[in-house]
Amino acid sequence: MKNKKLAFETLRTILAISISLLIALVTILLVSETPGAALRAFLFGPLSSLRHFGNVLEMMIPLIFTGLAISIMFTAAQFNLGAEGAFFMGAVVSSFAAVQWTLPMVIHPIVSILIGGLTGAVFCGIPALLKVKWGASELVSSLMFNYIALFFGLYLINYYLRDPNAGAMVSYRLAETAKLGTLIPRTRVHFGLIIAALFIVLMYYYTYRTRWGYRTRLTGLNDKFAEYAGIKTASVIISAQLLGGFIAGAGGSIELLGLYRRFSWQQLPGYGWSGVIVAILARRNPAYVPVAAFFLAYLRIGADLMSRQSDVQNEIVAIIQGVMIVLIAAAGFLEKSQYRMVFRDATRDLADSVQPAKEA
Numbered sequence: 001m002k003n004k005k006l007a008f009e010t011l012r013t014i015l016a017i018s019i020s021l022l023i024a025l026v027t028i029l030l031v032s033e034t035p036g037a038a039l040r041a042f043l044f045g046p047l048s049s050l051r052h053f054g055n056v057l058e059m060m061i062p063l064i065f066t067g068l069a070i071s072i073m074f075t076a077a078q079f080n081l082g083a084e085g086a087f088f089m090g091a092v093v094s095s096f097a098a099v100q101w102t103l104p105m106v107i108h109p110i111v112s113i114l115i116g117g118l119t120g121a122v123f124c125g126i127p128a129l130l131k132v133k134w135g136a137s138e139l140v141s142s143l144m145f146n147y148i149a150l151f152f153g154l155y156l157i158n159y160y161l162r163d164p165n166a167g168a169m170v171s172y173r174l175a176e177t178a179k180l181g182t183l184i185p186r187t188r189v190h191f192g193l194i195i196a197a198l199f200i201v202l203m204y205y206y207t208y209r210t211r212w213g214y215r216t217r218l219t220g221l222n223d224k225f226a227e228y229a230g231i232k233t234a235s236v237i238i239s240a241q242l243l244g245g246f247i248a249g250a251g252g253s254i255e256l257l258g259l260y261r262r263f264s265w266q267q268l269p270g271y272g273w274s275g276v277i278v279a280i281l282a283r284r285n286p287a288y289v290p291v292a293a294f295f296l297a298y299l300r301i302g303a304d305l306m307s308r309q310s311d312v313q314n315e316i317v318a319i320i321q322g323v324m325i326v327l328i329a330a331a332g333f334l335e336k337s338q339y340r341m342v343f344r345d346a347t348r349d350l351a352d353s354v355q356p357a358k359e360a
Helices: 002-031 035-047 050-075 083-100 107-134 138-161 192-209 211-221 223-228 233-259 271-281 286-309 316-329 335-359
Strands: none
Touching: 002 035, 002 316, 035 050, 035 286, 050 083, 050 107, 050 192, 050 211, 050 233, 050 271, 050 286, 083 107, 083 138, 083 233, 083 271, 107 138, 107 233, 192 211, 192 233, 192 286, 211 223, 211 233, 223 233, 233 271, 271 286, 271 316, 286 316
């Protein structure tokens, strides 16, 4: 029954993606004077060269981290959207370690990433604490904390780490010993991809092979039943959001150390919001997060190439994302088909159990 439910949800997700892509393709045909070139760039542009495919993998890395962070928090039924701010603050704090500390080549990025992760954990842990202590909505508080992260982070960079000779509000150059090396030659894909793969394995094991992951899933399904079973749901709520914040903060550090020479972000990068889409597509399952992250990164790189090679703007991705989220999140989408499947299976199982009794 569990496998059939998983198959149905997978089919439901694929159908939602297919419908959204179909709507996007129809839109391109209607608005473009050269729809053939636009569709070719959109669908096959990311595969046209190693550099373009490298751009997909490069964008996929931060999406994996924020997607994992959101998935862990959503598994505990905690709608903490602070991954955006945790990602940003993780990069801010790790830039201090990358600029001001002198450490060996391998140790330096590890220390910077750990500090960024701990910063993200604290950042996402505050809404969790407010939820447990005073019943404050983690959705509202985490959204507000994202703006605190933005302005507090810019304040730290501007007053404590800004390079006065750079001509812009950017930090001093990051130490070479703190940077993550390039993984694939002739691209910007860095060793953060390997770290992301390691996090995927660890989070899958944590979610489905440990008692802490079981408590997290049970609390997310029914917190009242979890309390009745003896689980301290308050500690589960806090730990899930601390873990999600750590992953998001580490992701921000890795993004900075892998791609940038200085801290130069003037706005929230947006990967936290994209992580929500990845988590929804992956059904909160860490094993599906890289697939969802790759798909979203592929769409965005394809849309960017389409906007540069044709008369269609890359806002077409917003249409795809919007339709996908609506269809996947809609409880009524294919609901009758699911009910019919459950009824058919239950009827067949009942008939199979009754038949041996009659023969006896």
